[in-house]
Amino acid sequence: MQKLVSADLCKYDARPHEENIAAIKRFKEQENALLLCHTYQRPEVHEVADFVGDSYGLSVQATKAAQSTIVFCGVHFMAETAKILNPQKRVLLPSLDAGCGLADAIDVEGVRAWKARYPGLPMVLYINSPADVKAEADIICTSGNTLKAIEAAQGNRVLLAPDKNLYYSFADKTSKELIPWEGYCPVHKAVTGDMVEYAMAEHPSALVVVHPECNPDVTELADAVLSTSGMVEYVRESAEREFIIGTELGLVQLLERTFPDKEFYQVYDHKSCDESCVCPYMKAITLGKVRRSLEQGTHEIMVPEDIRVKAMTALERMIAIGRDR
Ligand code: SF4
Incomplete structure (x- = not known):
């Protein structure tokens, strides 16, 4: 077969x-x-x-x-x-x-047990998650509106799942206490601070733009931490010509096609394995x-109808708040 x-x-x-x-x-x-x-x-x-x-x-x-x-x-x-x-x-x-890989880092049984440990706390759930887990969420977010979703959630303590690097990217941007799930995107987790420092030494005039799914030692080196659409707009509005990009290869290729007069460098340029930062x-x-x-x-x-209806409520809340960038 x-x-x-x-x-x-x-x-x-x-x-x-x-x-x-x-x-x-x-x-x-x-x-x-x-x-x-x-x-x-x-x-x-x-x-x-x-x-x-x-x-x-x-x-x-x-x-x-x-x-x-x-x-x-x-x-x-x-x-x-x-x-x-x-x-x-x-x-x-x-x-x-x-x-x-990130959606695989969370499942509905685990989430129910986690929520039971924090009764009454709202859960902000990154869109990279299965439908039955979305049905357990209060509001869905993407990398373009995580902060808005955290602020929209009721109360001062918020569960944030499944990407712990989103927690690191946004914990210091809100007065609310965030309680993170322990999950990661395997593609962005493979990007290291050493790679970024190497690229910065090779291209000292370039701005560093990375995705919030990257590790904290990567985001702290960046000039901007943005969703992929946010990166496209950032490059469009910037007067600079060179950019080191910390996200999946497809976005780098899209930037090269969209802005042929600008230069883009992948963070893993120096590595012998050119499959890094490529999502299989x-x-x-x-x-x-x-x-x-x-x-x-x-x-x-x-998607089973009972799950779909509950997940749709959380998704509609996400669409209603709009995006940051
Ligand atoms: S890059 Fe691939 S593994 Fe990572 S969050 Fe996106 S789809 Fe999932």
Whole structure:
């Protein structure tokens, strides 16, 4: 069975990009599909997207979709979020290998036990989490509105999950006491202060811009700590020409395409292994898999209705507060 699936995928992925892109555009029309794409996706997948953005932007776009099908070129929790917000629509994820190491760091049984230790405290939950955990949250946040969500939560003590580095990024920006969950994004956790210092020595004129999922020894060296959309706007508004970027490779490639007159340096430039800061889950989506998804309806994402309704309340609160940047 596994061999048959692999052979099927090879058939799609072996085709030239141009052929797959033309077929995807044709099937998108035919299937009345909207193609949403996260910034960390492969450059050729960006080419077929109707909208490219971060978790917050994609969630908002999902609520505006007029099409009957949403193909989500991102990871599983993002496709689940689109389904929660659009129960009447068919939501497809082109690869079930597109999980998330951070979302895997939390589960519903663990969260219920954790909340029981802090009765009555509100929980702010990062969007990188499974649907059944979202159903336990008071409000969802993304890296673009974490502080707003913390301030919107009732009371002066707030549970913050699942990324402990978000706690380090925001604990000193609020008067509230934050109680963190012990989870991390494995991709951003791999970035170290040493890497940033090396890049700073190599490129002394460059500004350092990193994601809040990075470790504290990385964020404390940065000129700005921003979501991926925030990084794009920061570069757009900056008069500077050089930037050291501390996040996934796909965002660096997007910046290079969007601002060809500026220079971008990845924090891991000096490493012999060029796979650092590349998210293997995001890269599980290929053009071939997007084409197969449209042709064969793979893989439809479903969320049980009782979970969906509770998770939607927390997501709607997130959308209502807007974003910081
Ligand atoms: S970069 Fe990290 S948080 Fe984002 S999808 Fe990959 S593993 Fe998850």
